[in-house]
């Protein structure tokens with residue numbers, strides 16, 4: 001069930017890829033998604049008639065229409081030309097053609113290549129199926145000259161509309177050869193013969209990273225202005241760039257230059273773009289309007305849970321070690337121990353290792369140095385003078401912080417006042433940090449709130465009672481018992497705390513809640529056997545490990561998911577006698593795509 005928060009109404013193409021993978025993780029198949037996508041495109045074709053009439057009138061008003069030979073044809077009464085590439089955008093086009101069979105007189109499908117070159121299974125399935133459609137005439141086009149010849153032999157049939165399924169979001173690099181010729185053909189026929197063009201998902205030749213609006217928006221908000229996407233006209237953007245602080249304007253300039261980094265000549269100009277699931281509203285930049293035309297959103301049956309719950313799509317966005325990486329490239333994590341307890345920091349350190357970082361260092365007071373060293377030889381232990389973490393340790397630990405990517409502080413840190421006060425002085429030096437357990441106290445909240453670091457750099461990982469301390473610090477009332485708290489109110493509170501502290505908040509529990517200042521998502525992996533002591537330390541280590549090479553939001557979401565999934569795998573083997581090291585052992589499995597057969601919370 002949704003909370004008060006509606007998931008984002010406007011998403012990027014990249015975010016949709018994640019959501020689609022999450023949907024597949026929930027049991028949807030790529031074939032189902034493609035079927036719904038193609039059906040949605042076919043259902044939208046009626047919009048072309050309306051647009052076509054408008055274009056025709058505009059055309060007539062502007063000048064004598066010598067070349068608009070096809071403009072009298074109704075989309076449904078004339079053959080539709082469908083250009084399909086070898087990827088899934090082409091697969092969507094095949095499904096579209098099948099769904100159009102009953103709507104249009106006939107279709108010509110140009111596959112840009114041969115059947116054996118089709119790249120994906122889903123697309124192959126739909127191509128084979130399409131061969132049974134009698135009103136669909138398929139041509140396998142192998143060269144630019146063949147494209148011209150075949151098109152010339154058909155165009156007198158009076159093409160009513162062109163559907164562009166050449167490239168979707170998988171387009172990269174340079175446009176050349178047959179695809180380039182096909183895009184030029186579309187644009188020329190649209191211009192000279194007034195044939196309306198519908199692009200599937202994105203006009204072919206356009207790369208999603210060339211659309212700046214969605215990345216610009218948060219920058220605008222963080223500058224304190226309240227702007228909507230439609231405010232982002234070119235004039236507005238240039239005014240904004242000149243007025244914003246020097247720190248922000250380069251980001252804006254690069255966003256603006258990304259729009260101009262493509263050559264409009266090598267992109268399909270569509271009258272209508274049918275994209276999927278949710279709005280991908282582009283900023284109101286004239287140059288983009290001319291490429292996308294009108295935008296229609298076709299629902300493709302993605303369940304809401306694919307956005308609400310963390311899933312395999314989120315995991316696939318994590319940093320991946322490159323084949324030629326060297327030691328240190330994949331991340332260095334520093335765990336700062338406080339003194340009384342050696343087990344908790346060691347668990348966090350070992351869990352961080354499990355996420356694939358290269359180096360884990362534990363800074364440990366003399367009192368626990370020996371015992372931490374005995375847990376795991378892979379951990380580097382740096383001895384701090386004194387029984388407890390203290391002021392004298394600050395210069396040494398600050399240097400360690402600087403040579404690591406992320407810090408984990410809190411597990412087993414202890415409640416010693418002097419240690420906590422010294423720890424709070426470290427906060428301004430943290431580049432990225434996970435703050436857990438004993439470090440979830442007012443002194444630290446204050447230091448986090450006052451730190452000038454970006455909100456995305458800090459993560460707090462409280463269980464409900466620790467959350468109460470954060471809420472009290474923020475002056476927010478929270479019920480004594482989580483079950484008494486209305487879930488929607490709790491979502492609001494988590495976002496408020498996130499905003500006030502400038503940190504991600506991961507509230508652990510049967511269902512973990514992960515809040516940024518404007519969104520709450522959930523994690524449903526994990527099981528009741530994990531309520532044993534020490535799993536929270538494992539979670540903090542996993543999140544810290546992921547934080548080393550990923551943004552805080554992704555690290556928090558994926559940390560909760562991986563920890564729970566490792567816990568579920570451990571549960572299948574050891575049941576209720578699960579201990580935290582069992583969870584650590586299963587972290588590598590949790591990153592794989594293996595199915596966890598253990599009891600999950602939802603059962």
Ligand SMILES: NC(=O)C1=CN([C@@H]2O[C@H](COP(=O)(O)OP(=O)(O)OC[C@H]3O[C@@H](n4cnc5c(N)ncnc54)[C@H](OP(=O)(O)O)[C@@H]3O)[C@@H](O)[C@H]2O)[C@@H](O)CC1
Pocket residue numbers: 017020021030033034035037085086087088089090091092119120166167168169170171172173174175176179200201202276300
């Ligand atoms: N994800 C989902 O669940 C859903 C996705 N859906 C649909 O899938 C689309 C994404 O599909 P996609 O990833 O297969 O890529 P797509 O854009 O069709 O084609 C790229 C192909 O062209 C190739 N290629 C790339 N650049 C090239 C170049 N410069 N010059 C020449 N070739 C080039 C590249 O091959 P490669 O070069 O990488 O081997 C690849 O094969 C998406 O937009 C939506 O329509 C829907 O069905 C809903 C569910």
Ligand SMILES: Nc1ncnc2c1ncn2[C@@H]1O[C@H](COP(=O)(O)OP(=O)(O)O)[C@@H](O)[C@H]1O
Pocket residue numbers: 463508509510511512525526527528529530531532533534535536537539560563564601
């Ligand atoms: N009853 C439960 N059902 C599912 N997962 C749980 C349950 N209790 C704890 N967990 C999971 O165990 C991990 C540690 O949480 P928790 O035990 O609350 O931490 P702590 O050790 O700080 O008390 C979290 O990932 C949490 O989601």
Ligand SMILES: [K+]
Pocket residue numbers: 089164165166167168199200201202203204
């Ligand atoms: K397309």
